Amino acid sequence: xxxxxxxxxxxxxxxxxxxxxxxVPISNHLYFYWYRQxxxxxxxxxxxxxxxxxxxxxxxxxxxxxxxxxDGSNFTLKIRSTKLEDxxxxxxxxxxxxxxxxxxxxxxxxxxVV
Amino acid sequence: AQSVAQPEDQVNVAEGNxxxxxxxxxxxxxxxxxxxxxxxxxxxxxxxxxxxxxxLVKGSYGFEAEFNxxxxxxxxxxxxxxxxxxALYFCAVRRVGDKIIFGKGTRLHILP
Numbered sequence: 001x002x003x004x005x006x007x008x009x010x011x012x013x014x015x016x017x018x019x020x021x022x023x024v025p026i027s028n029h030l031y032f033y034w035y036r037q038x039x040x041x042x043x044x045x046x047x048x049x050x051x052x053x054x055x056x057x058x059x060x061x062x063x064x065x066x067x068x069x070x071d072g073s074n075f076t077l078k079i080r081s082t083k084l085e086d087x088x089x090x091x092x093x094x095x096x097x098x099x100x101x102x103x104x105x106x107x108x109x110x111x112x113v114v
Numbered sequence: 115a116q117s118v119a120q121p122e123d124q125v126n127v128a129e130g131n132x133x134x135x136x137x138x139x140x141x142x143x144x145x146x147x148x149x150x151x152x153x154x155x156x157x158x159x160x161x162x163x164x165x166x167x168x169x170l171v172k173g174s175y176g177f178e179a180e181f182n183x184x185x186x187x188x189x190x191x192x193x194x195x196x197x198x199x200x201a202l203y204f205c206a207v208r209r210v211g212d213k214i215i216f217g218k219g220t221r222l223h224i225l226p
Contacts, residue, residue: 107157
C-alpha cells in the first residue's frame with residue numbers, strides 16, 4: 001500500500017535555528033498538507049498546497065513557516081527561526097483530490113526545540 | 115465553518131465489552147467523516163470514512179461507525195474491545211474542497 005514518508009523521524013534543534021522537515025507524498029496525489037500536534041493534543045491544520053502554491057493556511061502558519069515542492073517528489077516545511085513552542089509532532093499528508101478522499105498521513109517528525 | 119466535537123477525553127472499557135467513542139460535527143452541506151487512530155509514538159492511521167450511502171460503515175480492526183444525520187453524529191463502535199485497541203482516536207470532518215478538521219481526540223483505555 002502506498003505510503004507518505006517523512007524524514008527525519010525526530011529532530012532536535014536549538015532555539016533560533018532553521019529546520020526543514022521533509023515529506024515524500026504518494027506519487028499520484030495532487031494535494032499536500034502539513035498538520036501539527038503538540039504532545040498528545042489536538043491535531044491542528046497548518047497549510048494546504050496544490051498546483052505549486054499554498055491554497056490555504058492557518059493562523060499558526062506565520063511568516064516563520066514556508067512550504068516548498070522543490071521537485072516532483074518532495075514536499076518540505078521550513079521553520080526559519082524555531083521557538084520553544086514549535087516543539088510538536090509534524091504530520092505531512094497527501095490526497096488524491098475531491099471531497100471523498102481522506103488523507104494519507106506520514107508517521108510524523110517529532111521536533112524538539114531546546 | 116466546520117467543527118468536530120469529541121465530548122470525552124478518555125473512555126475506559128473492559129476487554130471483551132462493546133465500546134463507543136462519541137463524535138458530533140457541524141458542517142454546512144454534506145459532510146465527509148473520518149476516524150483516525152494514533153498508537154503511542156506513531157502517526158495517524160486511517161480507520162474508516164463515511165462519504166455517502168449506508169449509514170453504517172465498517173473499517174479496519176473490526177471497528178465501525180454510524181452516521182446519524184439528524185443528530186449530526188458519527189460515533190465509533192466495536193462489539194468486543196481488545197487491549198490492543200488502546201490508543202488515541204480522532205474524529206475528523208471535511209467538506210468538498212476544504213481541509214480535514216480534527217476533533218481533540220479521545221483516549222481509549224481497554225482494561226484487561
